[in-house]
Amino acid sequence: MGQPPAYKNQYLSIETRVQDLLSRMTPEEKFWQLFMIPGDLDKAAPGQYKNGLFGFQVSAATTGAGEAAQQMLNYNWSKENALALAKKINSIQRYFVEQTRLGIPLLFFDEALHGLVRSDATSFPQAIGLAATFDTAMMRRVANAIADETKQRGIRQILTPVVNLATDVRWGRTEETYGEDPFLTSAMGVVFVSSFEKKNIITTPKHFVANVGDGGRDSYPIHWNERYLEETHFLPFKACFLKGGSRSVMTAYNSLDGTACTANSWLLNTKLKKEWGFNGFVISDAGATGGALVLHHTAGDYPESGAQAINGGLDVIFQTDYEHYKLFAPHFYDGKINRQRIDDAVARVLRAKFELGLFDNPYVDEKTAAVKPDHKAIGKQAALESLVLLKNENKALPLAKNIRKLAVIGTDATEARLGGYSGPGTQKVSILEGLKEKTGTGTEILYAPGPGRMNDLWKTVPADLLWHYEGGGLKKGLRFAVFDRIDFSGMPVDTGIDRELSKLWTLSRPSSKLQQDFYAVRWEGVIRPDVSGNYQLGLSGNDGFRLYIDGRLVIDNWKKESFHTQLIPVSFVKGKTYQLRIEYYEPVGNGKLQLVLQQGDERAARIREAVAVAEKAEAVVIVAGIEEGEFRDRALLSLPGKQEELIQRVSETGKPVVVVLVGGSAITMHNWKDQVNGILQAWYPGEEGGHAVADVLMGDYNPAGRLPITFPLHEAQLPLVYNHKPTGRGDDYENLSGRPLFPFGFGLSYATFAYSHIRLDKQRMGITDSVRVHFTIKNTGAMTGDEVPQLYIRDDEASLAQPVLALKGFQRVQLKPRETKELDFLITPELLQLLNQQMKWVVEPGSFSIMIGASSADIRLRTTLVVE
16 A cells, blocks of 8 residues: 655645645646635536635525625525534535545635624624724634634635725725724734634635725726825735734735736735745635726737736635636646745645645534524624714703603614625514513503615516517517617627626626627517506616607617616506517617616605604604615715605604614714704614614713724715825815814714823833833713723824824723723834834824824823824
8 A cells, every 4th residue: 555645744844734735736636726616516417526626615605795696595494503513514525635646625704794604604793893892802702603604614715804994984895894004903903813823724814905995986097106095095905914823815906006906916915925935825806807908908808817816826716606717727838927936836725625624624513513502692782882972962861761652763773784794694683673672561662663774766567568579479588689889780690688787897898799898789578567557667777778668768868978767657567578679879888778667656654654653652763774785886875765854864763763774884964963963873783783782872872983994074085084184284175174074983972981190101202112001990970881991103203104092902992880990002013113114114203193082083181202
């Protein structure tokens, strides 16, 4: 019997095993270690994975549009629990370990932003809410719980966390971040990733290096210089790698200085791997490897795009379908990708799999998977700590314990939304349910849904209503024809059937047969309503569309200017067919068009109903929310739909009104803030959020969350962050203050706190020394509560302009009524350093302002430290 190969010898060093295995691999086997996809073996053809694979994301789904999950939103959660998933992973792993030539195990990956995106997994507050706790100890408890639920299922890599800085709150993915500040984001990020890495689960901070550009737009190009990146956006990533131990990173979709981040050699090779010494592996965002071709137009075809990415420092191509391998494979074999670069990428993946112990213990312990952990208490405490009290006029909160009738208004009171990148949660509790459980039989809860969040009431015409004639009968869908010119002349280059008309051609064209973004599309068929009535029918999309009904032109928007929605009144009879012809043209790409239908508008009646309910109550809680998420940036930050009108009308009743805000980003309030008595920012508080909000509203918990982002007065102020560098003149506009609505770090309490007695251990110190700043805090209120003192520092005598102030420390501390505590922060050289003219991090001699405050705008204590 022969000696087993060295890579199977667990007593040899990992590097020896990596190099031995690498030497035995064929080019095809190397390629497949650099290719990750969602999926499993259920529909795999015989021999499809004979050369192995990096890994699978097995049958996943999210409530947000997530990487690799968009195609699986209809996944049946009820069929899965931890044990079922562990068994499935073991079954898949067994094939790769026992049936492929080299037996290289898979690395199973998934999303875990604020809870593993799986059935039967706990859903914690959204990331922005976790940041609002300003409590790294709580973050560690949450991260450890998620890590345990992740590992018991056999998932060994998470595509988490998002450590991008939310420097423009119009960005739809602000909810996924830890806010605008690099210090807070780094602190939260390090605690999160280290909790996983210590349990030997690979973390993948994203999106390297920034995923938001001008106007708060997702994945917009950035042209920031090296200094700005080093001072801001690089910091959380470096912290996760160097302090947290992250062994993977995901690139961003956008371009940096003209080169796609996925193929940016300066970013991935020079900065990440050479200067920072990153030894892990780099993965693309889903589908981003082809972005050089499709989005950035810097590659001639997909193989070239893949070659640019791998040569540029990418290690693993993340795609959403097995068949996509054909797009990239050729240049792995024809010499267009440097062979040493391929071997380096493969070695990084293999090294990770060896470190995880997958070669020696590839299977999940199914006994562990069968035990369901109970993390609800952690979920509730995290939710409690995340809630931020923004207004409490005349102590409107907490509500009276003996309140007899309480009105609760708003669809968000019943929905218990969890935010983007969420699984279904386990027995999630809505705010209405939480209040009913909290108040019991002593309080009558009067509920009204109100007008909802929607701005537009129209919806895409359902596929069940659209037909075409074929063979003397009706068949599902509309016929389409694609032309390679914009006047419909000549023969179409492609034809087919669309079940519904809802098109967004950002990443593609209407047909692969088109050679350029210069096309026209015609759809023909009939609409057959299933209910008689009066409707609004029309088109929504980029200009260049027209609609014919029964041969008559009813919408004529045949121009290229902007984006419009045009509706016309129609009267339909159930079962009757009406001929449709829709035409659209696009000469520059990025086309968008939807065939839409709208029934009656009941929002005014819903507001009247809510007002009537409010008039019967002693106090009113309005739960209002926003619409946001991945690829859902917000130009306007006001509450969508008719919610502002709802708040105004209910406030006119004269009843005390408290607004609870559900959402993951800033909201403008100038139209209603002064009319209400209290405002509570709930974020997306997780499956226990209903219990937590009820505890705060009824006074059983004293809120102390703090804003990790700046809330602007108006969108015109954006981008608006607290830690900007000094201006040459002033901050204000002619007709608007430059100050925010609510500053970074802001949050109220039912108690009051006094700060006093600031002192430094020494007023002067050397550039390599450290010093402690001491201060006293006292609860001067009548209720036990937490306070979050924050340390801010400003360099008063710098060689280069520095932020007007910057967060450098925070603590969350609980004090009983009249209790006093002496606290301190350690000021190290790292907290005082700047990036000098030579791009070196140094501490310069000079004067530093040391500030202790309750927010970035509410500085209570200040002293000066001199560095010599």
